[in-house]
Amino acid sequence: MNYIGSKYKLLPFLKKSILSVVGEVQNKVFCDIFAGTGVVGRAFKSSVKSIISNDIEQYSYVLNKNYIENHIDIPKKFKYIEMLNNLPLYENGFIYKNYCFGGSGERQYFSDFNGKKIDTMRIKIEKWKNNSEIDNNVYYFLLCSLLESADKIANTTSVYGAFLKHIKKSAQKELVLEPALFEINENTHKVFQEDANVLIKEISGDILYMDPPYNERQYGANYHLLNTIAEYKEFTPKGKTGLRDYSKSKYCSKNHIKSEFENLIKSAEFKYLFLSYNNEGIMLVNEIKQIMSKYGKYDLFITNYQRFKADKNENRTYSANETKEYLHVLEKTI
Numbered sequence: 001m002n003y004i005g006s007k008y009k010l011l012p013f014l015k016k017s018i019l020s021v022v023g024e025v026q027n028k029v030f031c032d033i034f035a036g037t038g039v040v041g042r043a044f045k046s047s048v049k050s051i052i053s054n055d056i057e058q059y060s061y062v063l064n065k066n067y068i069e070n071h072i073d074i075p076k077k078f079k080y081i082e083m084l085n086n087l088p089l090y091e092n093g094f095i096y097k098n099y100c101f102g103g104s105g106e107r108q109y110f111s112d113f114n115g116k117k118i119d120t121m122r123i124k125i126e127k128w129k130n131n132s133e134i135d136n137n138v139y140y141f142l143l144c145s146l147l148e149s150a151d152k153i154a155n156t157t158s159v160y161g162a163f164l165k166h167i168k169k170s171a172q173k174e175l176v177l178e179p180a181l182f183e184i185n186e187n188t189h190k191v192f193q194e195d196a197n198v199l200i201k202e203i204s205g206d207i208l209y210m211d212p213p214y215n216e217r218q219y220g221a222n223y224h225l226l227n228t229i230a231e232y233k234e235f236t237p238k239g240k241t242g243l244r245d246y247s248k249s250k251y252c253s254k255n256h257i258k259s260e261f262e263n264l265i266k267s268a269e270f271k272y273l274f275l276s277y278n279n280e281g282i283m284l285v286n287e288i289k290q291i292m293s294k295y296g297k298y299d300l301f302i303t304n305y306q307r308f309k310a311d312k313n314e315n316r317t318y319s320a321n322e323t324k325e326y327l328h329v330l331e332k333t334i
Ligand SMILES: C[S@@+](CC[C@H](N)C(=O)[O-])C[C@H]1O[C@@H](n2cnc3c(N)ncnc32)[C@H](O)[C@@H]1O
Pocket: 003, 004, 005, 006, 007, 008, 033, 034, 035, 036, 037, 038, 039, 040, 054, 055, 056, 057, 060, 194, 195, 196, 197, 211, 212, 213, 214, 219, 220, 249, 250, 251
């Protein structure tokens, strides 16, 4: 998924830096407390003892329940995918009625056909679960597959803050459910959907990786439609974009972020803390250094990074295309 702040391209840098600080990780508990798409946890899943993954957003919970917590093979996985791909279309579901032009008369996040197909598959997955025809592992595997596949054919510039007036080429393609495959692994892992500052008081481990939002863009607003598909409960969508109520993160607020961040690291019962942040974030490098240094031995890794682009087809020009990506390190002693 093309996700704001995704660390997919930075994984080699992150892995190398983290391993150079921590050394052997085989017996370590690794927590990805702002997990988003889960790519960082996935990169460590097979090399550590256990992953704890968390994010406040429901779509992220679904992705991580599949990619991180699922670790035993699902024998009939392709059969379920095939069945979902071949159902007769349900004509009047929530996504079609509210987020497709044919149903809503205004919003156009998906083509009419794809909106109906999302509804059809989402309703069936819930039915299977309610009838105990599938367990939680299969449920999250299928929901994750649906979120990933729907995101590929969304008629947006990759975030859901707005839809496009005309159906773009990739959104004209028919939605085909693809399996969201996860790594098979002997160890067990745990996924949460909580505020990081609340969860931190309930967990402990060895490595805490923190990748909070850098700026004021709220993830709940930018990815609202993924939450709507994940939750699939009726509500009255608001305004032109069909927004739902969303939780506002203190990490997106200039007034709150510093105290929120300090409370997080103060409460952390982890030895090694890593913070990803870039040079355009709300907190400045020196402010972060000042806060972290209070709690132990501080270090910093830096790399250059290509800026997030909402849509590759769009000819946007930025004053600078590269940003600096920092990995702040704290070996906690207090
Ligand atoms: C920069 S993104 C993480 C990207 C992720 N590392 C990846 O590669 O996909 C920041 C994440 O923090 C989550 N978030 C924001 N505020 C939060 C909070 N208070 N507690 C937990 N998660 C939060 C957002 O939903 C978002 O997914």
